[in-house]
Amino acid sequence: MTQSKRRRVIAGNWKMFKTQAETRAFFAAFNPSVAGVTDCDIVIAPPSINIPAAAAATKGTHIAISSQNHYWEKEGAFTGEISAGMVVEAGCRYAIIGHSERRHIFGETNEMVFKKTKSALAAGLTPIVCIGEMLADRQAGRTENICQTQFQGSVGALTPEEFSRILVAYEPVWAIGTGHTATPEIAAAVHGFVRQCAAEMFSAGHAAAIRILYGGSVKPDNIQGLMAQVEIDGVLVGGASLDPKSFATIVKDWQR
Ligand code: PGA
Numbered sequence: 001m002t003q004s005k006r007r008r009v010i011a012g013n014w015k016m017f018k019t020q021a022e023t024r025a026f027f028a029a030f031n032p033s034v035a036g037v038t039d040c041d042i043v044i045a046p047p048s049i050n051i052p053a054a055a056a057a058t059k060g061t062h063i064a065i066s067s068q069n070h071y072w073e074k075e076g077a078f079t080g081e082i083s084a085g086m087v088v089e090a091g092c093r094y095a096i097i098g099h100s101e102r103r104h105i106f107g108e109t110n111e112m113v114f115k116k117t118k119s120a121l122a123a124g125l126t127p128i129v130c131i132g133e134m135l136a137d138r139q140a141g142r143t144e145n146i147c148q149t150q151f152q153g154s155v156g157a158l159t160p161e162e163f164s165r166i167l168v169a170y171e172p173v174w175a176i177g178t179g180h181t182a183t184p185e186i187a188a189a190v191h192g193f194v195r196q197c198a199a200e201m202f203s204a205g206h207a208a209a210i211r212i213l214y215g216g217s218v219k220p221d222n223i224q225g226l227m228a229q230v231e232i233d234g235v236l237v238g239g240a241s242l243d244p245k246s247f248a249t250i251v252k253d254w255q256r
Pocket of ligand 1: 176
């Protein structure tokens with residue numbers, strides 16, 4: 001599959017930022033500035049409680065809403081959790097799963113990420129499954145080993161049909177919120193490695209089709225260099241997605 005056949009995805013992860021009022025204000029400014037954009041999928045992941053406000057504010061646009069986390073059971077005595085079905089009902093089409101902050105602050109394992117991915121797919125969501133090494137792993141030359149283990153453990157047991165419906169985000173932990181973006185070459189090398197893992201786990205066709213996003217200090221001034229890499233099919237943006245102007249610049253300028 002050629003580069004152009006993989007549709008690009010520009011996704012924003014708001015983490016635990018923005019109130020309902022701030023959510024509405026963001027979209028009031030953001031929607032008109034990206035109204036003409038048709039060459040990529042635009043996704044925003046607000047905090048769970050603001051999903052309905054974000055869904056209402058993007059109704060009738062081509063901006064899709066994502067959850068940042070959910071639990072894999074349909075319902076039950078799981079205080080504090082929300083299900084994939086609930087986030088769909090609230091207006092989500094995507095689900096971020098296994099973000100490094102979930103893995104490292106909240107102790108999510110590959111097995112949990114797998115169950116969340118399965119349940120997201122069953123609910124009709126498009127999972128954005130995150131993987132990525134820590135600084136010490138990279139310094140010890142263990143980047144590929146860590147990424148392979150996370151990738152295999154998180155999505156390796158999906159059916160081929162399920163695998164064809166996920167997105168993967170490579171987010172090196174040392175680049176998240178630090179201002180130290182991976183160079184386009186470093187990111188592309190890991191994406192190529194992950195694609196090779198996908199070929200071994202599923203098929204060459206699956207590897208060619210899977211969309212792999214890069215995340216970690218993506219900003220308006222580095223988006224073009226990253227997206228110039230054939231291996232990079234999109235980005236997952238944290239800090240720079242909070243400001244409607246800077247996120248709109250990323251959405252609009254990635255290919256200029
Ligand atoms: P950042 O976050 O862009 O603020 O580095 C990226 C992410 O955690 O998804």
